[in-house]
Amino acid sequence: MGVLVAYKRRNYHDFMEPNHHGSSRFVARRRVQGALLAAAVACGCGSPGNRVRIVDAVDASGRLSLKDVVLATLEDLETVRGDVAELVGGATLSSSPDFLVLRDRGASRGAVVRNPGPVAARWIMDGDVAVPSDFDSLVMVSAYAHLEKAALFFSAIGVTEAAQQVPVYYSPSLPDAKTLGLPETDNAAYFPDADGFILLSMEILQEIPFGTNPGVVAHEYAHRVWYYGIWDGEMFAAINEHQQDGWDLQEAAAWNRLRATDEGIADFFAAAVTGDPGFLAESVPPSLSDPRDLARMRIMDAAWLAGSLPLDSRGQLNVYAPGSVVASTLWSIAQVAGVDVVARAVVEAQRALAPSLRASLRYQYGELEAYVIGRLPAASIASACDRAQQSYAAIWSSFSAVCP
Amino acid sequence: MTTVAVLLAIAPLGVSPLLECLQLDLEASGGTGFHQQSDGDGWTVSGFGALGAGTSLKACLDLPLRVEVGLGWDSHGAPWGRGVEALEVGRLELDLTAAAGVGLIVLQGDNRTLGLEALIGPTLRMIRVSTRVRDESQAVYRVAARVTAAAGPYATFGPWWFALRARAGLPWDDAVVAVLAVGYVL
Numbered sequence: 001m002g003v004l005v006a007y008k009r010r011n012y013h014d015f016m017e018p019n020h021h022g023s024s025r026f027v028a029r030r031r032v033q034g035a036l037l038a039a040a041v042a043c044g045c046g047s048p049g050n051r052v053r054i055v056d057a058v059d060a061s062g063r064l065s066l067k068d069v070v071l072a073t074l075e076d077l078e079t080v081r082g083d084v085a086e087l088v089g090g091a092t093l094s095s096s097p098d099f100l101v102l103r104d105r106g107a108s109r110g111a112v113v114r115n116p117g118p119v120a121a122r123w124i125m126d127g128d129v130a131v132p133s134d135f136d137s138l139v140m141v142s143a144y145a146h147l148e149k150a151a152l153f154f155s156a157i158g159v160t161e162a163a164q165q166v167p168v169y170y171s172p173s174l175p176d177a178k179t180l181g182l183p184e185t186d187n188a189a190y191f192p193d194a195d196g197f198i199l200l201s202m203e204i205l206q207e208i209p210f211g212t213n214p215g216v217v218a219h220e221y222a223h224r225v226w227y228y229g230i231w232d233g234e235m236f237a238a239i240n241e242h243q244q245d246g247w248d249l250q251e252a253a254a255w256n257r258l259r260a261t262d263e264g265i266a267d268f269f270a271a272a273v274t275g276d277p278g279f280l281a282e283s284v285p286p287s288l289s290d291p292r293d294l295a296r297m298r299i300m301d302a303a304w305l306a307g308s309l310p311l312d313s314r315g316q317l318n319v320y321a322p323g324s325v326v327a328s329t330l331w332s333i334a335q336v337a338g339v340d341v342v343a344r345a346v347v348e349a350q351r352a353l354a355p356s357l358r359a360s361l362r363y364q365y366g367e368l369e370a371y372v373i374g375r376l377p378a379a380s381i382a383s384a385c386d387r388a389q390q391s392y393a394a395i396w397s398s399f400s401a402v403c404p
Numbered sequence: 405m406t407t408v409a410v411l412l413a414i415a416p417l418g419v420s421p422l423l424e425c426l427q428l429d430l431e432a433s434g435g436t437g438f439h440q441q442s443d444g445d446g447w448t449v450s451g452f453g454a455l456g457a458g459t460s461l462k463a464c465l466d467l468p469l470r471v472e473v474g475l476g477w478d479s480h481g482a483p484w485g486r487g488v489e490a491l492e493v494g495r496l497e498l499d500l501t502a503a504a505g506v507g508l509i510v511l512q513g514d515n516r517t518l519g520l521e522a523l524i525g526p527t528l529r530m531i532r533v534s535t536r537v538r539d540e541s542q543a544v545y546r547v548a549a550r551v552t553a554a555a556g557p558y559a560t561f562g563p564w565w566f567a568l569r570a571r572a573g574l575p576w577d578d579a580v581v582a583v584l585a586v587g588y589v590l
Contacts, residue, residue, distance in 0.1 A: 055491065055537060065537045089444015119444040120578060124531050126544045133495050133533045135487040136443040171443050206489035208537075 048077045048123060048130035054142040055212035062215075062276030064208050068129050073148050077130055079118045080140045084151040085168050085197075087140050089119040092173040095180060095193040102236045106195030109167070113194050119170060139211040140170055143199060146217035153218070153273045154225055157344040161228045167196035170211075174200075188216055190223035192235060197224075208282040215270040215279025222269035226262050229350030230357060242361045253307055254363040260319040261368055264326025265346060267292055272339045277331055292324050294331040300365060302394040322365060325391050329369060332387045337380035345375035366398040374402040425464035428590045429565065431456050431474070435583035439480045450480035452581050454499075460507070470521060471504045478581065485536055492536045500528040501552055515562050522555040527573070550577065563589040 052074075056067040073083035080087035092114040095102070102108045121137040123130040132138035147168070154162040169191070177184045185203040188210035190196075197220050199211040210216040227235055242251055271277045277294035290296075300322065304310055310321040334342040349371040357363065369392070373384045385403035389396055396403075437450035456474025461467055476499045485492025503525030511518040527550050534543040551574040558567035567585040 053535075065540050066535060066542055087444075089441075090446065117444045120440055120442050122442050124533055124544060124546045124548070126546070131533055131535070131544050132493065133531070134442050135485075135491070135493045136441070138487075138491070138493050138535065140443070171445060202488050208490050209488060212491065 048125065049128060050074050051129045052077070052123075052141050052145065053126070053129050053131045054145045055138065055208065056142070056145065056214060057274060057276065060275070062274060062279060062282070064213065064282050069145055071145055071148055073151075074144065077123065077141070078121055080121050080144050081118075081165075082144065082148070083163070083165060085144055085147045085166050087119045087121075087144065088113075088116045088167050088169050088196075089171070091116040091169045092175065093169060093191065093194065093198070094174075094176050095191075102193055104192075104195075104231075104236050105233045109194040109196070113167075113169070113196075116167070116169075136170070139199070139209050143168060143170075143211035143217055146212075146214040147197075147221060149214060150218040150221035150269075150273050153269075153343075154221065154347075157340065157347055159225050159228070159347055161225065161233075166224065167194065169194070169196055169198050171201045172198060186210075188220050190220045190227065192224075192227050195224070195227075197221075205284060207284060210283055213279065213283045215274045215276055216283060218273035219266040219270040219279075221273075222266040223262060225269070225347065226265060226350060229347060230258070230262075230354055232351075232354045232358070234358070238358050238361070241358075251361045254361050256309065256317060256319065257322070257363050257365055258357075259317075260322040261326050261363070261365070263319050263323035264330070265350075265368070267294060267323065267327035268330040268334075268346065269343065271327070271331055272334065272343045275339075292320060292327070294324075294328045296328060297332065298325040298328045298391060300325045300392050300394055305365060305394050326365075326369065329388055329391045330372065332391075333373070333376075333380075333384040336383040336387070337376050341376060341380070342372060345372040348375055364395070364398060366392050366395050370399045370402050373399065427460045427463060429458050429460075429587040430590065431458055431472070431585050431587035433474070433476075433567075433583045433585035435571075435581050437478050437480055437579055437581040440578035448480065450478050452476060452478045452583060454501075454583075454585075456501075458587065468506050468508055469504065470507045470523065471502075472523065472525075473500075473502045475500055478579075480579070485534065490538050494532075494534040494536075496532040496534075498530045499552075500530070502526055503552065503554065505554075507558065517560045519558055520556070521558050521567065521569075522553070523569075524551065524553045524574075526550070527552040550574070554583070565589065 050071045051068060052071055053066055053068050055064050056069060057063065058065045058067050071082065075082045093112060094114060095112045119140055121140055122133045123137060124133050125131070132141050151162040174182055174184055183200060185200050186205045187198070187200045189198045191198050202209045227233065231238055270279050271294045278289065280289040280292050301310070304322050310318045312318040330342055330346065346368070349368045352371055353368060369388060373381060373388060376384055381402065385399065388399060388403065392399065433454045433456070435452040437452050438447050439450060441448050454474045454476030456472055458470060458472035461469040461471065478497060485494040487493055503523035505521060505523030507519050507521035509517050509519040529548045529550060531546045531548065532543060534541060552571060553574050554569040554571040556567060556569035558565060565587045569583045569585065571581045571583055572579065
């Protein structure tokens with residue numbers, strides 16, 4: 001069972017086939033628009049402001065329950081649309097496994113997304129709080145709230161793309177899911193093909209839905225930050241450039257390391273946004289959440305460094321195994337250097353690595369982490385190096401420039 | 405409310421003539437609701453049921469008027485929760501409706517008629533939304549008023565009458581209910 005898979009279909013084999021192509025806008029406001037008012041009159045539910053009841057963490061442990069929050073960026077509650085996101089319903093996502101036909105920064109959205117339409121959230125008022133009155137409405141409004149929280153977090157650490165409104169495809173149809181290697185249900189993802197997020201229906205997992213889990217939503221948001229950071233928003237273009245001569249083994253290996261690092265970074269940011277290193281436990285069984293608990297120290301397996309790929313129980317590439325080492329190491333460093341400090345350093349590291357990746361698709365585990373340590377305040381570097389050394393002993397020489 | 409107002413209006417005629425000319429009936433109705441899904445993925449179908457009473461004022465005022473009150477429930481607002489094991493949302497809705505309108509006879513035979521009617525009036529919707537996150541539950545209650553309109557053909561056979569109606573909130577509440585109503589004139 002795959003969870004939180006951002007680029008699942010870009011599996012190793014896709015790239016081994018020789019011929020495979022393969023803000024300042026965050027201003028609090030209480031705007032009641034005409035359409036919203038009309039809808040409120042029609043349903044007799046009252047006119048909402050920006051106070052809503054969602055599923056969110058209610059204490060320091062990260063326990064999720066109902067909580068009243070103010071959505072500063074929400075413009076329209078019925079269509080769940082605001083500065084950071086717009087929920088899209090009824091869409092059919094039909095992408096292509098061929099990278100050559102995909103364009104970056106959402107330019108292929110019109111070709112990839114068919115029949116997009118507005119959602120129609122329902123609520124009743126409890127005092128001045130809008131209470132979602134059906135399951136989908138609760139998930140959609142909660143997801144918006146968690147996206148807003150993530151966007152504000154990233155905006156505060158200098159991610160300019162966090163000011164953009166991003167489509168969120170809620171329970172879309174995925175007729176080509178099997179062909180593309182995408183899950184049909186029980187998942188959430190950043191979908192670079194359309195530069196949007198996907199929230200799939202929960203059919204198998206019966207825990208807290210991904211859309212209502214602030215950590216999961218922040219994880220997906222971090223994938224978009226990665227796309228705009230380490231790829232400079234030009235992932236498809238960069239890959240196509242390197243595909244001109246076909247993929248070599250080093251490029252394929254680098255791609256898999258980047259995928260694993262992407263997952264680890266996303267888990268780190270999920271913990272950073274929520275303050276909960278075990279954020280996944282609310283939504284999946286322990287067999288899936290424990291291997292990704294950031295509070296546990298993990299060791300980068302020397303075999304992975306040598307090129308042996310970790311596989312999951314189904315024999316597919318398990319990017320979460322090395323990713324969890326990245327995540328727990330950064331989280332551990334953040335405990336001594338400060339979460340915001342490390343988060344900012346990670347964003348800077350992504351941008352710093354972008355030009356070299358565009359020029360030459362080469363990447364080794366630890367490159368980004370070493371860069372992060374190098375950006376920390378001098379007082380934190382020794383402690384950060386100590387913690388990193390425990391996880392990256394097999395490639396400790398990679399840290400020699402920042403950890404004397 | 406509408407019924408009371410009409411009764412007061414014609415009360416000066418006297419109680420006895422009033423009771424004689426009013427054609428009170430009891431009615432039961434069932435139908436199917438079509439609701440726009442909140443996730444934007446088309447429409448869902450629900451079951452609808454209601455009990456009520458009505459009266460025709462034709463005998464009293466020689467006007468093709470009809471007044472009704474009723475209490476209805478739509479399974480779209482189900483008391484049981486929907487969702488996943490860890491998170492459920494339930495919504496129970498009861499509609500108390502009063503409506504008045506016109507009924508025009510199109511065909512009239514021996515002890516039977518066929519006509520068209522259109523009714524409009526206020527609906528008091530009582531809503532209970534319950535949300536459960538694992539073992540913690542919250543419930544919110546609210547009463548909301550709106551306007552409901554219904555229209556369609558009707559037929560009478562002796563003391564029985566039948567109506568097929570399309571009903572919706574105004575100006576639009578993302579649902580249309582097709583109702584078959586059966587009434588018996590007392």
